[in-house]
Amino acid sequence: MPVGLSAPVELHPVPGIRLGIASAGIKKPGRRDLVLMELAVGSTCAAVFTRNAFCAAPVIVARAHLDAATPRYLLINTGNANAGTGEPGLRDARRCCANLARQMGCNETEVLPFSTGVIGEPLAVEKIEAALPAAQAALDAENWIAAANGIMTTDTIAKGASRQLEIEGKSITLTGIAKGAGMIRPDMATMLSYIATDAALPQALLHRALVDAVNASFNRITVDGDTSTNDSCVLVATGVSGVSISADSAAYTAFSAALTALCIELAQAIVRDGEGATKFITIEVAEGRDVSECLQVAYTIAHSPLVKTALFASDPNWGRILAAVGRAGLDNLVLEQVRVYLGSVCIVSAGSRDPAYTEAAGAAVMREEEILIRVLLGRGTASERIWTTDFSYDYVKINAEYRT
């Protein structure tokens, strides 16, 4: 059960974008596992990809195609990641693009491929090719929710978000979908996310907006610390609204803020649906010397199996949080300056349990579904915030049984 999250009931269509969903039966027969996204001529497109050294074949091909041309189509399959598949995997990804390009009458480099699912299995290219005509026939501007469902793997719920904002008297739309529940510790992007707007932005500016938004959202979440081989996040600007956004304008500031808010909503949705999650945890680390040490402390807490199992048990075992801060590798950290809060309850100050702390107060915070852990390092002005989950029996169950 996702934590405080329900499936989107309405996502605004983005003029200039059509989506087609079809069933290729890649992993399970009948599963609607293929999503085709069509971008209007004249769109700009920016994307960020995983920094895992072993990025998947579709990531390599998508990067190369994006360098060579402006995309007209994104082709996304679930059920198979086409990662760890070597040269044959690259050929398979290119072959899917070429096949779709022939069908749609565009160049192969105008198609970006994306895959998610099991690593190391050959891609079922024939099944994908056979389903392409159905995906094309299904193309429709209203298909965002179906697409959000089509890209899921171990997700228990579809993830999407939508914003409309006024710019210079005209309304523009921002809509995005995302997937991911495990192997989540994005580094420059999340598992898979596709966002589109009908505003017009030059490619460089669109890229800057995307990088800024991703850094504040997808790059601030972790479920299990395992950065995926397939992380990709794409932002498309179709320009169909007629609203042009230029750098350093008030319009850009508004657009960028809306985009960041949308990305945070999607990123948090991934955490809320994290594998086996029963809690949604925010970790804030403040008073650090720099952002980097704040993140170091935050991720050490977020990845500690002992902290995560204590969160699952609703046990205010703050010694584990303190031990994690202590092993985060910060130079000359002074315990006596560190304060730790659970929600608004101060649990550690001056090097030991706060005098006013009671186990009952800590336990009350821990019983909540959404918990804030706040660490004040007492040695600077930098701060950071990340989101994560607890660690439950179901996490082990889901990942022990994933391939069976």
Added chain:
Amino acid sequence: MPVGLSAPVELHPVPGIRLGIASAGIKKPGRRDLVLMELAVGSTCAAVFTRNAFCAAPVIVARAHLDAATPRYLLINTGNANAGTGEPGLRDARRCCANLARQMGCNETEVLPFSTGVIGEPLAVEKIEAALPAAQAALDAENWIAAANGIMTTDTIAKGASRQLEIEGKSITLTGIAKGAGMIRPDMATMLSYIATDAALPQALLHRALVDAVNASFNRITVDGDTSTNDSCVLVATGVSGVSISADSAAYTAFSAALTALCIELAQAIVRDGEGATKFITIEVAEGRDVSECLQVAYTIAHSPLVKTALFASDPNWGRILAAVGRAGLDNLVLEQVRVYLGSVCIVSAGSRDPAYTEAAGAAVMREEEILIRVLLGRGTASERIWTTDFSYDYVKINAEYRT
């Protein structure tokens, strides 16, 4: 159930060492939770401690006492770590030492305190003081196995090892005990380990031997990546055998090798009894540019919840191993040069699944209780080896219910 490990049935006494065990009832009434170790006059003693920035009060006091004097007594309690306890915790640790010193007629600085158990609770000093006479009365050279039991927390089984070797025609003994099952990723030492020999070594040489042995053993294991606040490893040389070992001698080489072998046995025992462990995993990383990058890859694999749950499930899901190698942060890693083996079965070569690999062959290795994961990076001559466990339902259970 520990993996391939049974409790020690015989540990050789070390002339010059007596051990007394008593029940202070710190966490559970009646539990034999207090261990006193007496060192013969003229012993030398070396120790290494946790590098967690928030080291526990007894670690701070033990370090200071070791700098000031040669210890005559080690006082070890389980049930409470006396960590995160601030100035009162330091006072409590010193008070226990002072009380024991009065009783035994030595200086307070000749006592080293050690604690293990829950973090953040005040130490029950009165209970410990009340049990000291009983611990003294119980002092006996034959008590090593009782002491190994006395220092346990979530351990399911006592851990000890013994060696005898001939040096210059005389027999010397090395005996050690250790505890630890969770919060295990030692950094300069393990949870708690006490080793003694009746050889005579000057303090500096003893320290060098200990550091070398610990680096090859306790500093090469991880259960959950959580470095404890209380890790301590102590090596005592009583000299009672009359055998003196000097630097750069053949005797030192033999002694050092025996000590390292003993530490590896104790360190592996901690992993075999790791919380919830159902498998004992060796991770070898070879052909690296340097030792540091080999360890980086090995620990990234060892800490990956996805790899650990796949090991629990006996699922040869090698994509997760490959993804962990890829996110380990190595510069310019070339996937095509990396090979991955499960036991003697090559699973990945030239960037994808090895042509000769079969799921059946991988599954056969994964069904074993003891599994070797071998990664060849193909870019150097350095290699490293660490030991770890899988991640089971019981790990979650043990740590969700630890304080209840």
